[in-house]
Amino acid sequence: MQLKLKKRGTITLDKKISNGNFRDCYSIKEDSQICIKKIKSNIGFKQKLQLKLLRPQINHEELNLYNSLPNDIKHYFNPVIHAEKNILVSGRPVDYDGNYSKTLLQHKKVSNEHFWREVKRSASLLAKHKIWFFEIYKGGNVVVKKVSKDKFIPIFIDYKHIGWKSFPIQINLLLDSEKERKFFRIFNKTIKRYCKAPHLFDLPVNSKNIHQIVI
Ligand SMILES: Nc1ncnc2c1ncn2[C@@H]1O[C@H](COP(=O)(O)OP(=O)(O)OP(=O)(O)O)[C@@H](O)[C@H]1O
Ligand SMILES: [Mg+2]
Numbered sequence: 001m002q003l004k005l006k007k008r009g010t011i012t013l014d015k016k017i018s019n020g021n022f023r024d025c026y027s028i029k030e031d032s033q034i035c036i037k038k039i040k041s042n043i044g045f046k047q048k049l050q051l052k053l054l055r056p057q058i059n060h061e062e063l064n065l066y067n068s069l070p071n072d073i074k075h076y077f078n079p080v081i082h083a084e085k086n087i088l089v090s091g092r093p094v095d096y097d098g099n100y101s102k103t104l105l106q107h108k109k110v111s112n113e114h115f116w117r118e119v120k121r122s123a124s125l126l127a128k129h130k131i132w133f134f135e136i137y138k139g140g141n142v143v144v145k146k147v148s149k150d151k152f153i154p155i156f157i158d159y160k161h162i163g164w165k166s167f168p169i170q171i172n173l174l175l176d177s178e179k180e181r182k183f184f185r186i187f188n189k190t191i192k193r194y195c196k197a198p199h200l201f202d203l204p205v206n207s208k209n210i211h212q213i214v215i
Helices: 046-053 059-068 115-127 176-194
Strands: 001-003 009-019 023-028 033-038 078-085 085-089 142-148 151-156
Touching: 001 085, 009 033, 033 059, 059 078, 059 085, 115 151, 115 176
Parallel strands: none
Antiparallel strands: 001 009, 009 023, 023 033, 033 085, 078 085, 142 151
């Protein structure tokens, strides 16, 4: 299938990499370093309402979020290159050996200590900036990028969920304290589910102990 992008020519969708609740993700024939996310045609009812009523420009929101990230955390986020109403063009993380990086969900358990230290560091920086991304730590939204044989780092590939605009509307998420609570709830769930080095964390992690240095 071919897609015509605004001011960027035509691309050819290749293989479907995976999908989430909102978007299907494809590799493209013209460039192995990027992937395309396309709003699903068979999207669920709740997601459809969310897109129609609250977030018709969801891809542009993600592009704007990427562009406005503080410099000290930007490297943890997979770059959004181009956004249209139904299409988003982004990078595709690759490991040191040339293989495509896999998500935490695909790995199931990760023991690499450098990876988990970086996960903790990313959360500490986000907490410092009070940027409460809710779902970046979910297993399907974080990639384990192997930068060398024994050094892995987290890369967030889906960071569109921020604020109260989900469906059903969670009005409590207008409050910063509630955003913070949700951020750490999902963070702790991920540590419990995927971390094979739990001694690195003082569980449950919260905004008080997140800044502790991991030895
Ligand atoms: N940049 C990427 N590189 C490799 N795989 C990716 C990339 N982006 C997405 N994927 C794969 O596609 C899946 C769906 O993408 P994404 O999470 O952005 O969709 P979504 O529908 O917005 O997600 P959600 O259900 O979390 O709202 C991811 O879980 C991941 O497996
Ligand atoms: Mg996702």
